Amino acid sequence: MEFISLGRDHDIGASCHFLHIDDIGILLDAGADPNEEGPASLPDFSPIQHRQVDHVMVSHAHHDHIGSLPAVNARWPMARLHLTHASQSLTTLMLYASERLQQRKYYEGSSPFPALFDEEDLDDVFDMFHSHPYNRTFPLDTKKTAAEFYYSGHLLGATGVLITTAENQRIFYTSDTRSEDQTIIPGGKYPSAPVDVLIMESTLGADPVAETVTRPEEEIRFAHQLKAVLDRGGSVLIPVFMLGRAQEILALLGRFKDERILDPKTPIYTAGGLREVSRIYDAFRNSTPRIDPDFEVYSVDQIRFPRTRKARQKAFSRPGIHVLASGMMIERTLSHQIAMEFLEHEQHAIFFVGFAKEDLPSGKLLHAAQSGAEGIILSHERGMQPIACEVDRFRFSGHAHRKELTELAVSLQPKTIILIHGQTDAKKWLKEELRQHCPDTRILIPSQGEKTSIVLR
Ligand SMILES: [Zn+2]
Numbered sequence: 001m002e003f004i005s006l007g008r009d010h011d012i013g014a015s016c017h018f019l020h021i022d023d024i025g026i027l028l029d030a031g032a033d034p035n036e037e038g039p040a041s042l043p044d045f046s047p048i049q050h051r052q053v054d055h056v057m058v059s060h061a062h063h064d065h066i067g068s069l070p071a072v073n074a075r076w077p078m079a080r081l082h083l084t085h086a087s088q089s090l091t092t093l094m095l096y097a098s099e100r101l102q103q104r105k106y107y108e109g110s111s112p113f114p115a116l117f118d119e120e121d122l123d124d125v126f127d128m129f130h131s132h133p134y135n136r137t138f139p140l141d142t143k144k145t146a147a148e149f150y151y152s153g154h155l156l157g158a159t160g161v162l163i164t165t166a167e168n169q170r171i172f173y174t175s176d177t178r179s180e181d182q183t184i185i186p187g188g189k190y191p192s193a194p195v196d197v198l199i200m201e202s203t204l205g206a207d208p209v210a211e212t213v214t215r216p217e218e219e220i221r222f223a224h225q226l227k228a229v230l231d232r233g234g235s236v237l238i239p240v241f242m243l244g245r246a247q248e249i250l251a252l253l254g255r256f257k258d259e260r261i262l263d264p265k266t267p268i269y270t271a272g273g274l275r276e277v278s279r280i281y282d283a284f285r286n287s288t289p290r291i292d293p294d295f296e297v298y299s300v301d302q303i304r305f306p307r308t309r310k311a312r313q314k315a316f317s318r319p320g321i322h323v324l325a326s327g328m329m330i331e332r333t334l335s336h337q338i339a340m341e342f343l344e345h346e347q348h349a350i351f352f353v354g355f356a357k358e359d360l361p362s363g364k365l366l367h368a369a370q371s372g373a374e375g376i377i378l379s380h381e382r383g384m385q386p387i388a389c390e391v392d393r394f395r396f397s398g399h400a401h402r403k404e405l406t407e408l409a410v411s412l413q414p415k416t417i418i419l420i421h422g423q424t425d426a427k428k429w430l431k432e433e434l435r436q437h438c439p440d441t442r443i444l445i446p447s448q449g450e451k452t453s454i455v456l457r
């Protein structure tokens with residue numbers, strides 16, 4: 001077996017890995033780097049430019065796993081794109097949204113790069129979709145090589161992929177995964193042991209706090225902090241990823257209202273694409289794993305976030321909760337604009353509920369607030385602003401913390417572990433930990449473009 005990582009190796013960038021096995025070329029995901037624009041956001045395909053890609057396994061619809069599907073389809077138009085039914089709906093929505101966003105940025109002048117693809121390119125991508133249910137094998141060639149999806153617990157439609165070779169060796173790709181329950185989405189399910197090769201994510205590998213926080217305790221803390229802000233007449237901004245985190249948080253807010261921890265009349269505002277994603281969550285509630293199949297995201301009352309300045313000021317004049325994208329508070333998004341509004345008012349709060357990357361506005365604000373900085377520049381047009389509002393972070397990740405990842409790896413008894421999709425520190429920590437738990441296992445941290453050969457026996 002041959003393995004090559006094509007995305008940046010020191011960070012969570014574009015997730016895309018090439019696998020050559022039984023004379024078949026397989027890509028595990030085809031992501032784009034959300035922190036880059038234009039061609040720099042794509043994986044570096046040069047190490048495989050003369051190779052054949054027959055199949056692409058699309059693990060879930062986050063941009064860092066699907067954003068380069070059009071580029072892959074342009075290079076290898078015959079490659080089949082395998083995904084779950086729910087991921088097919090979400091990926092379609094997310095790629096259209098990405099195309100519109102790239103067009104808008106180019107025409108507004110905020111990006112120098114024309115969109116990497118257009119709607120016609122997307123039609124070609126969608127023509128190559130092959131959707132599969134969980135736990136049903138599908139062939140990858142005319143011999144015996146096959147794949148099977150394992151529900152991965154990260155978000156709606158997300159899957160791990162088990163590939164079985166003609167010689168019956170087993171390679172398992174976790175992609176992004178979480179084994180513990182969230183509010184809507186239950187924890188993931190994994191293949192039986194042993195597997196020969198485990199290709200595992202490491203997002204939270206350098207986060208020592210994540211494993212010390214229990215979800216029920218964090219939910220109580222979140223509910224009480226929300227209530228305190230609303231009781232003093234303030235409003236709360238919750239910046240969220242439109243896919244996954246938004247729906248989980250809305251479900252949690254709905255539960256707080258049902259339990260009367262929050263006043264059921266508290267207005268909850270949502271906007272844009274996350275509302276469309278919520279509809280897809282609801283449409284698949286009876287056909288995908290759920291904690292409560294009867295729960296609908298739209299059963300949580302939501303008001304469309306107002307477009308005009310005057311209407312927004314009116315909304316902010318009474319206590320409310322604003323669940324708005326983007327999660328990282330990227331410039332020009334609604335969460336970024338509203339954060340600048342809230343920052344100078346001590347009755348308001350900004351609560352982060354997901355991964356806050358240090359070099360992006362969410363991470364910068366969190367760091368500034370935690371270190372007691374008096375001000376921050378969120379936009380150069382606006383300049384330095386004092387941080388008067390409350391800023392906090394709650395851990396409701398869709399990723400497994402590092403102890404969970406270690407347990408998963410140990411339980412699968414792999415001969416080889418390939419650590420991917422995490423910052424360098426995260427992968428190093430996991431490598432050290434796993435070396436102690438699985439002394440006979442070969443543990444690899446491949447560099448971008450490095451070809452690794454693994455003898456399967
Ligand atoms: Zn993800």
Ligand SMILES: [Zn+2]
Pocket residue numbers: 015062064065176421
């Ligand atoms: Zn990811």
